[in-house]
Amino acid sequence: EIVLTQSPATLSLSPGARATLSCRASQSVSSRLAWYQQKPGQVPSLLIYEASNRATGIPDRFRGSGSGTDFTLTITSLEPEDSAIYYCQHRASWPITFGQGTRLEIK
């Protein structure tokens, strides 16, 4: 099983700042990685797939990068509504797994 480790656990930033979220895989997943956003009380929503492709309707403030074992989700010009938990997920092999999440707080 591929383990995805996200860091930091919590990130607290101000509006307008840039957030950098990390996801590290225990073995290579090539580019087979996605990022999801889950706002409080809501279902997860797909942000990025195949490491760097934005899902439909996702603004270009959200950027995914990386390959192999190290991946980054960068969110620029932070807005209060970006407050959420962000999860990475791989599809490189069975079982599919998710990271434990990074909580992003915008204050």
Added chain:
Amino acid sequence: EVHLVDSGGGLVQPGGSLRLSCAASGFTFSTYEMTWVRQAPGKGLEWVAYIDSGATTIKYADSVQGRFTISRDNAKNSLFLQMNSLRADDTAVYYCARDHIAPGLYFDYWGQGTLVTVSA
């Protein structure tokens, strides 16, 4: 508009059974792979089971293998999860999710979730 409606959750005793349903609309259900994902209270996301469009390829997480069965009825645009021998650690909100097409195994639409509570 794509719509997924999860139902069938509830309170069940340890060792009991429950059948979850997911009603799909707004897309050609029979052409999409589907997945169940769960989230224990206050915890992260856990992939549970996958079924391809023709129900020929099915995969399960080790934690549910042998106890849960995923199935679908393409004529009724419905996805199911039969859960047997339920344990306390199966307590979670269960989401059905549509797999993104090309590439698949990413989840672009999610149901609202249905809560399963396993407790005596």
